[in-house]
Amino acid sequence: MKYEWMDSALCAQTDPDLWYPEGPGQHARTALRVCTQCPVRPECGEYAQDVEDASDGRRYGAWAGMSANARSRQTPATVERDRQIISLTAQGLSAAEIGARLDVTGRTVVRVRADHRQQQEAA
Ligand code: SF4
Known part of the structure; x- marks a missing residue:
């Protein structure tokens, strides 16, 4: 199914293989950089989750600026936890204090x- 937001997807204008790297040492860093500039990133993330949840629940490839591994760890609770970690880090707390x-x-x-820093560097 095609949605209207897909017309604005930056990945539709680049090499699709960038989003599905294969083999050891391969990564989607270039794709994730493109995602950081994409105007439909929130819609993309919701769509990817819906599609994968409706199949086998596993995460494949990079979507919405996140690797498959990062997305597989993501739940509403972890999203909130990660937001708090980044916020407390910005306030100067150590890893031990935040933990x-x-x-x-x-x-x-x-x-x-590290994940947050990587996303910032890719932007
Ligand atoms: S955020 Fe989604 S739609 Fe946008 S470039 Fe990345 S994978 Fe494509």
Whole structure:
């Protein structure tokens, strides 16, 4: 099914193979950079989740500026947790302080920060 927002999708104007890298060491960094400029990123993310949930629930390829691995970890609760981690980081709290406050491991804090930094660098 095609939706009106798809007419504005930047990936429709680039090489589709960028979104489905295959093999060890392959990644969708170039695709994720394109996504950061895309005007329909929220619609894309919702669409990808709906389509994948309706099939086998697994995440494939890069959509909406996120890798398949990042999207597979995403739930409403993790989205809110990640938002809080980034907010507390901006306030100057250490990973240990944030972990204690949000009841998550320091490793989770570090990973969320790294993912966020990677998205910022791709922008
Ligand atoms: S955000 Fe979605 S629609 Fe936009 S370029 Fe990325 S994959 Fe394509």
